[in-house]
Amino acid sequence: MTDKPTDPETSSHPRRRVTSYDVARHAGVSQSAVSRCFKPGASVSKKMRARVMKSAKELGYQPNAIARSLITRRSNMVAVVISQQTTLYYPEILVELSQRLSERGVRVLLFTLEHESDIDVLLDQVLQYQVDGMIIAARLSGTQIDAIEGRGLPFVFYNRSFRDRQINAVCCDQTEGERWLVNRLVEAGHSSFAIISGPEDSAVSVERTQGALERLRELDVGEVVVVEGDYGYASGASGLHRIRERLGRLPEAVICANDVMAIGCLDAARHDFGIEVPAQLSVVGFDGVGPARWSSYDLTTVRQPVRRMTEAAVSMILERVEDPGLRPEKRFFSGIMIEGGSARLSPPKERA
Amino acid sequence: MTDKPTDPETSSHPRRRVTSYDVARHAGVSQSAVSRCFKPGASVSKKMRARVMKSAKELGYQPNAIARSLITRRSNMVAVVISQQTTLYYPEILVELSQRLSERGVRVLLFTLEHESDIDVLLDQVLQYQVDGMIIAARLSGTQIDAIEGRGLPFVFYNRSFRDRQINAVCCDQTEGERWLVNRLVEAGHSSFAIISGPEDSAVSVERTQGALERLRELDVGEVVVVEGDYGYASGASGLHRIRERLGRLPEAVICANDVMAIGCLDAARHDFGIEVPAQLSVVGFDGVGPARWSSYDLTTVRQPVRRMTEAAVSMILERVEDPGLRPEKRFFSGIMIEGGSARLSPPKERA
């Protein structure tokens, strides 16, 4: 009858936690009184509060958030979903989000998405844990978003906006940023360009790449080679090789869909091709991650205002937890162009 | 007579979540039956299970993990505490831990430690959320550890072991790694050394620094200058400047307590002092973070076996959740020495 795997009773003598009843008994009051003392703004007399708090401290009482969540239907947890492939950028956001949320008394329950197909399993999980909302910083397909919407849980996308969809999102204006970069490069006299894009199913990459291409076309720059990368260092390096194969030579400027690939590209230029950056090749990225400022790279890039973006994501989600009726909203943030030394940003000096 | 605020069937309204009672009613069975169907290994007939599962699917039922946790006294959540200052290394660990834990059906509840003094507040929080255990990857003082031990919650330290304390910890053998590095550097003929340590209250830094110093002494290397850094890029760069001030010249090799400072140091050497690495200066780090392998740096370092370490941390904590009686255990892992190009590792060629 009893299969032997683990008898729940044998091992579990986890030192019974102190409950509000214990405190009540110790203080000679009712359990409700204890509960009220821990709720700010409740109707409790000074005397009562003092007495209860004293007992609570003596017994080492901490309200049980699980029990509270059950009755209040609020877990004070928000799910944060990030895709596995850590591009240096997501972890940073994660920490920021956690910080911002915890200031508001909400904790992050972390979900990492290994394969995108796992989204359904993951969604079930998220729902089981009764989180109050979710912040999604991962690549998702349209049908996957449908799936989420069907669950009726407030959610906000981070850096993922679908033009044709009414969803909550905070985004950096990728298009604008790319246009700035292109403008400066063209002003400086660059005339041959190549692009290392991100994965084609990445909405961010599409926007960045399209933004750059569009502006390049407007400025009447000729053919632009586009090769695909995966946001990783190696693909930035290999991207430059592929560009050279396709073009038969190196272009004057390479626009990379993120900083890490730009760094890879830059390293390939210097170490594989032995050419000078920015004298012989300009490289620009996007994101403004920490290493972009390291002096070996000193990347010209567009920094995302992470602080303001995470703040926006947090307030958006919490507002919608309060009032699920709020209409979908998208908040766009301009990036900050950083004119680093990885690109020549003024017309070339006269030739030696 | 029975309350029916909103009919669950009519699609999305202030949708009351579907409960096991709803499923039970729909399937014409008892609530307990529904519960049992979701518990693997419970005593349920095939017919029953099929019927319940069908109803569950139709209603979109997901068990409420909060309610379950309340009764089972298991939240299936583990708190992961990381210090705010993200040294590139922690975020990576975080994602790994999350992955490993979720494979075992446990989620990560994230806590970031902004100021170390916040540890008490944080601990209260952790306890409130009834997590099953905690993994701590943050600098903590001895008394803070006492505070944690007092709470009676299983915990495992990540890369933080106190020699004189019986606590659970998984660590990379910092000392061994530093000794390897020193051995190789001395073998290659370096004779003047400097060290850029981490913050003095960082146990990891102390071990690394002491490990290196000890071996240097054993090998009879003369005076070694030690300057303190904060694990950040800038402090690596400034560290080299401070070393030069103290020494009046540059040493032959600089041992940095982590990769990021090594990178900062290396950049300072090249760009501030205009000297060749490794020809004129050898720089070594520790950790084996991603950027260490970028070809501009190609750091000589000791890589921590993150995968195995996180796996160990996860199984350790989960074992202790099952059986809180287990004795404290420390698991040490050897690092992997990576012989990159940032240090000269063979005797110098004859002088030009």
Add this chain to the structure above:
DNA sequence: GGGCTTGTCGCATTCGAAGTCAATATGGCT
């Protein structure tokens, strides 16, 4: 067919805090 073992199921209780409501205490005012 009687008695027994197994296997399934439902009833009722439990987890710990929060909120409802009615009872009581307090205070203000005339």
Add this chain to the structure above:
DNA sequence: AGCCATATTGACTTCGAATGCGACAAGCCC
């Protein structure tokens, strides 16, 4: 002092799933 408005308090119920226990059915043996 008397009366009403307000502030506090406690008893009881609620949230949703898990589980001990007894009821019952099916299958088995002799």
